[in-house]
Amino acid sequence: MSSSSSPCPVDKLEPQWFELVGVVVHSGQANSGHYYSFIKDRQARTSADATAEHLVCPPYDRHPQPAPSPGKWYKFNDTNVDEFPMTDEALEHECFGGTYKIKTYDGISYSDVRHRYWNGYMLFYEAMYPPVAMDTSTAAAQETLKRKESSSSDGSLHEDKSARHLSQLEALVRKGERKGLFTDTVPCRIQKMVHEDNLRFMINRAKYCPQYYEFVLQLVASNRHFNNPKLAVPSVQLAISYLFNTYLHLKPSLRADVNQWRDLLECYMNNSREACAWLLMHLSSPDGARYLSPLLLECPDFQVREFMFALLVFVFRGFASHIRSPDDPAANDLLRRLLLFLDKEVVDNCKTSMQYLQLYAELLEVNYSLFVEMLLRQGAFELMCRFLLGPSGSEASTVTALPSSHTPMDTGTDNTESTSSVASVCVSRRWSTQQTRDFAVLYKVMYRLVLASNITPHRAATGDCSHTPLYGGDMLHTNPDKLAAMPQSMVSVLYGADRQRFAKELVWTVRDQSAAAPVSTKVACYCSWCNADYSTALLAELLSQLLTAPANELKGLFSMLQQLLNLDDCLESARIMQAVDSAGTNSLLAIIKTCSSTDSRRAYQCVKFLVLLSHKSSVAKAFLLEQSERWQWAVQWLRGKMTDNWTTVYSHVSNETGTSKLFQRTFSAKDTLEEAHALLKHLEADGAHNGGRTALKPADIPADITPTQQQQENQQPNTEQDIKMDELTESVDE
Numbered sequence: 001m002s003s004s005s006s007p008c009p010v011d012k013l014e015p016q017w018f019e020l021v022g023v024v025v026h027s028g029q030a031n032s033g034h035y036y037s038f039i040k041d042r043q044a045r046t047s048a049d050a051t052a053e054h055l056v057c058p059p060y061d062r063h064p065q066p067a068p069s070p071g072k073w074y075k076f077n078d079t080n081v082d083e084f085p086m087t088d089e090a091l092e093h094e095c096f097g098g099t100y101k102i103k104t105y106d107g108i109s110y111s112d113v114r115h116r117y118w119n120g121y122m123l124f125y126e127a128m129y130p131p132v133a134m135d136t137s138t139a140a141a142q143e144t145l146k147r148k149e150s151s152s153s154d155g156s157l158h159e160d161k162s163a164r165h166l167s168q169l170e171a172l173v174r175k176g177e178r179k180g181l182f183t184d185t186v187p188c189r190i191q192k193m194v195h196e197d198n199l200r201f202m203i204n205r206a207k208y209c210p211q212y213y214e215f216v217l218q219l220v221a222s223n224r225h226f227n228n229p230k231l232a233v234p235s236v237q238l239a240i241s242y243l244f245n246t247y248l249h250l251k252p253s254l255r256a257d258v259n260q261w262r263d264l265l266e267c268y269m270n271n272s273r274e275a276c277a278w279l280l281m282h283l284s285s286p287d288g289a290r291y292l293s294p295l296l297l298e299c300p301d302f303q304v305r306e307f308m309f310a311l312l313v314f315v316f317r318g319f320a321s322h323i324r325s326p327d328d329p330a331a332n333d334l335l336r337r338l339l340l341f342l343d344k345e346v347v348d349n350c351k352t353s354m355q356y357l358q359l360y361a362e363l364l365e366v367n368y369s370l371f372v373e374m375l376l377r378q379g380a381f382e383l384m385c386r387f388l389l390g391p392s393g394s395e396a397s398t399v400t401a402l403p404s405s406h407t408p409m410d411t412g413t414d415n416t417e418s419t420s421s422v423a424s425v426c427v428s429r430r431w432s433t434q435q436t437r438d439f440a441v442l443y444k445v446m447y448r449l450v451l452a453s454n455i456t457p458h459r460a461a462t463g464d465c466s467h468t469p470l471y472g473g474d475m476l477h478t479n480p481d482k483l484a485a486m487p488q489s490m491v492s493v494l495y496g497a498d499r500q501r502f503a504k505e506l507v508w509t510v511r512d513q514s515a516a517a518p519v520s521t522k523v524a525c526y527c528s529w530c531n532a533d534y535s536t537a538l539l540a541e542l543l544s545q546l547l548t549a550p551a552n553e554l555k556g557l558f559s560m561l562q563q564l565l566n567l568d569d570c571l572e573s574a575r576i577m578q579a580v581d582s583a584g585t586n587s588l589l590a591i592i593k594t595c596s597s598t599d600s601r602r603a604y605q606c607v608k609f610l611v612l613l614s615h616k617s618s619v620a621k622a623f624l625l626e627q628s629e630r631w632q633w634a635v636q637w638l639r640g641k642m643t644d645n646w647t648t649v650y651s652h653v654s655n656e657t658g659t660s661k662l663f664q665r666t667f668s669a670k671d672t673l674e675e676a677h678a679l680l681k682h683l684e685a686d687g688a689h690n691g692g693r694t695a696l697k698p699a700d701i702p703a704d705i706t707p708t709q710q711q712q713e714n715q716q717p718n719t720e721q722d723i724k725m726d727e728l729t730e731s732v733d734e
Helices: 088-095 136-151 161-179 188-207 210-221 229-245 258-271 273-284 292-298 302-322 329-342 354-366 368-377 380-389 416-421 433-438 440-451 488-495 499-512 517-528 532-548 551-565 572-581 588-595 600-616 618-626 628-643 667-689 707-715 720-730
Strands: 018-028 033-040 073-077 080-084 099-103 109-115 118-127 398-401 423-426
Touching (some): 018 088, 088 118, 210 258, 229 258, 229 273, 258 273, 258 302, 273 302, 273 329, 292 302, 292 329, 302 368, 329 354, 329 368, 329 380, 354 368, 354 440, 368 440, 380 440, 380 488, 380 499, 433 499, 440 488, 440 517, 488 499, 488 532, 499 517, 499 532, 517 532, 532 588, 532 600, 551 572, 572 588, 588 600, 588 628
Antiparallel strands (some): 018 033, 018 118, 073 080, 099 109, 398 423
């Protein structure tokens, strides 16, 4: 075959260069996996990229190769788009599959070889510049090839296979063009979809940029100093629409001016009544309420939840400042929508509910009386109680009667019916100990709602209970006339079938939550004020947990018991009798006897409590005077524990901390024993001075001493012994 009959040599053809602009990567196996892609930004290409001055000519290649465009690479993985440094090493690691060796943090490679389960699946190339036209000789050679192909016979030996294939392909292309197979027109439906997608992309690109963020912020802020409703309301409308739909969905790194937005909205809520009213109405409507749970509860971003919490506080603060009406429909609707989240949304998002729970505490700080009334109207206590304690009734608890040895309080009335209704509730708490600590703020709000309600119609005791309830020398409430009426749901929980369950939760709160313990103790005293049934139920639960709680949790229980026994009402002596030496198995003396050999640390704390109680309460002191022979053995037991060891060295380990059941001989225990002996001598002296009087009942208290005067006398130390007891009370075990 001569050279004249052969086609144009390959090295005479001008090459066409292509640039890699996209890679689709498959991660997984043949039956399952995940796709993501690497895409190069070609918009950064300049017109000079295709000129000769940007050509690269390797020494082994005679044809010039254009330089690649300078665009950056991006990794598209579902909704995440990140810049990706496409180096040779990164390309090999992400797209070539193969194997690799494990490396540690210090860069050392181990011999363990693993297979990459991800590799390039589809490659996208783009022509770098238009192909160069062939010279005259090449075109003439192709024309000669066509003429030979048409005139030659089948099976000609001079026909080249490559030329024949090329001519066949060209003929097929021309035939397809004549039939309209290759056309540039796209169906209208696809064109519309592409146009809409492109338009949406352009809008998002313009909307999600720092310049647009700054523009909207300045636009909204431009009207904040003008007290004009026509400017304030549209500004707040623009701000809320932009924040809820765009800004709060950005990455945290792009929300640099979130504090400016918060200050701006606070300014509008404080200065514009119309703007505050519009936002209240918007958030209470279905259109605005759909953002509450996603931004306040469900959002994993702490900053977004904090912003939504602050926005709601600003709205309610503006409402309390401008409107101040508990009957406002928009404010009540918004409050009701928020409270209903306790049934499901908060249960499903416990870990991100802190801002939501804190909102109710902030409302009480904004305007206590206003929001207490609104919360009680919307059933806040019932919803909070159901969330914290679980559903009431047989679904949540198993009720068993108290032991027959349990003795109710003697109030001068027939307590047969009330005694039979007192139950010991064996119930598993709805939340774990750690979860209840996280909900401490909601416990405090629920208890404050109880303290804001009037319990006067629900007192169940005879005697003089006309004076104001006192708690630690302070009034439990300032003015009974300003208290809210107790809703029926609260009456059922406090004084109905769920009474014991709520009392149990009060005691558990003291054990678990140091932050909510003071208000829990206050509620316990408030509900027990002149109420024999509730006092009996609460003391039964408190003494029961004193017998079973770990030793390191007894301090809070004793603190609640002391406040309850010091409650100055007509039932004070009855409570002391039940707590110290009732006929049941859960009195303090019974606990000392039960635990003296098996849990000496618990028994010691009960002895110490009796010593301190005799100093704090004259009624308790009189009762111990009458029953001195019933507790002298407890003092002798403590003396034996302090002297039955071979060594007299005292430990610095406290008996009030730790979970051990073994009694430690401490300096505090030594002081307690000395005070107990001195108390016995003091009681004997008082007995001789009183002519051997053996009992002090409520009727024995002089009628001319009012409860307030009696309490003042009880709180004034009048002997050196009392002063020493004060020092013992204030000392801390080392």
